[in-house]
Amino acid sequence: MQIKVRLFDRLRDTSGKSALSEDMHENSTLRELIEKIATEEGTEFKKLMLDTITNRPLPNVTILVNGRHNRFIDGLETRLKEGDMVDLMTAMSGG
């Protein structure tokens, strides 16, 4: 299945991309998606996304599934489905 991913701020700048389309197997979890992207997008990107020791997303990384923070769904164990939109950002502020 295809999962759409949008990247913002430093994640976008580091990867040089603002959107990705990830091919995932049915029933994949958010954790699997994050690990896949972090690996594919290079070392600098991974450093911004994941804790180097625990391999878990850093606390200041916001991960939304269809606009809702993952912690209000099933966290990193949230099951993804075809057409889901995942947003990843490390900064959020007004202007």
Add this chain to the structure above:
Amino acid sequence: MANSYAGKILHVDLTKRKGVKKQDLDMNFAKTYLGGKGFGAKLLYDMVPPKLDPFSPQNPVIFCTGPLTGTMTPTNRYCIVTKSPLTGFFSDSYAGGDFSPELKFAGYDIVVIKGKAPKPVYLWIDDDNVELRSAKGIWGLDTYQTQERILEELGDKSVKAACIGPAGEKRVRFATVDSSPHRQAGRCGTGAVMGSKNLKAVAVRGTGKVELADPKAFDEAYWKSREEIEKSNDSLTYRKGGTPAFVGFANSQGLYPTRNFYDGVYDKAASSLDDVSQRKYLWTREYGCFACPIHCTKIGRIRRGPWVGTETDIIEYETTGLMGSNCGIDFLEAVAYSTALCDKYGLDSISTGNVIGWTMECYEKGILKKKDLSGLDAKFGNWRAQIELVKMIGERRGIGRILGEGVARASKAIGKGSEEFAIHIKKMETPAWPPRGSPGQAIALACSDRGCDHQRGWMPAYEIGGYSWPFGGPFDRLSIEPKKSQCVKWEQDHLSALYSLTVCEFSRSGIQNDTYAALLSAATGWKIDYNEMLKYGERIWNVIRMFNVREGINRKADSSLPKRFKEPLPSGPAKGHKITDEDFNKLLDWYYESRGWDKNGIPTKEKLTELDLGNIVKDLKK
């Protein structure tokens, strides 16, 4: 013991020939209201009788610095406090740059200006020497020309000035004050109050310095703050991309004002108006305000289109939203040019974009016709029409005579149902963070102390971003719960305290709350922790509420959410969501409860007494 206050208030009465007086800063007053917003709030409360016309000579314009102004921390804004001609309520408006520290170096914490000069003047503060000079020959010039001419006339290019443009002179109710080097105190129409006084500018040269109570402790806190900024992704994002770095986020979440706030998603936003586009097509260099390590501002030059060569500032996030997507315009250079015009006329680009978006909707609905608009085909997306409308507002000609009154008054004058899509609260035009995709924002906007404002509480961080706040965790995006209202109350108190220190809010995402308290304590010699700072914030917020209560604010006024926000959002992740009256009233009840106010939004005697405001209890209606 030394402390970081300059120790003087400058009073200027423009009506009198010898109207300059200096007064020592009362340290009890300073210890009660801190500075900036707090100083302005209390002075305005004491100086302005209820129902005073904002254009009355009696309405003061109060320039305030704070206890951290002039130090090395990113706390070098100033605030101008006055009764707003836009809302009729309290207003405080801020600008960075380098005007504020210069005022402090000249020896003043506060400058209070009242009265009305018989002919246009500007105020020249040269350390101890203060004089009013004729503004003949400067009146009528735009803000850029004015700054240049004043510096030329004074023969010193290091002089700092805060001035108005033609919009302020002509009392556009959302006119700005432009201060060195072109940072704008944007909201509330302060520039129009200066204009009503025949006051073109305040120029200042200061050669003094700011003392610190405990330089060693200050230095420690300072370097801690620097480390915190360098570790903050928010700060680093501001440094690289400025505020337009958040265009993509807002648009992706359905929060970006589009076609007069009809929608929250503009399909061309990221590809045309964000930081990447601006970096590629506009920016040529960076700019940092006095002592700020973030450098969020960029200076640019237009390289395409009919305006090639025009120097522009960064197009801030708000302006991309209001002058761009809200008018259906994706032509970056046209938005840059319109924004540069706003800066030169001295117009708030938020209110200007809002009122032009409304004009375009009126035109598309046939309420305003070409003949009403000097022949302009003012449909959404027509950047030529937008540019002409900015000029007409700045010069108060044609339809600009009405539009310069602000969207609330303009819609009342035009009628024909246009009031229903005039997007404002308490007559202040809604900024680029509308609430349908972040419902807590409805309360933050509705209960802002200066009208409809996102800088008195910003809920997307907690409702979408998963951010925690000191008294709780993040929120599920669309939930309606008491803690959201409590969070708004905390944001307001927090910001109220920070604005009293003249903090730039773009540093708050880096600098931690305890570090601000440590900086304040080391600068003043008072031991103030963060919890106490919050008490200051709450006290100041309540003084302002009482000012606004005297002007007639109440639950009904707080409940005047635009009808558009009660209709389903057409696009984005929160598609279909709206702010129902039921949800809004629940949030409002919880908000008043958390504030200790009654059901009508009036502070109680107990609350005022608790905040050491017993002296204003008498002003509560019996």
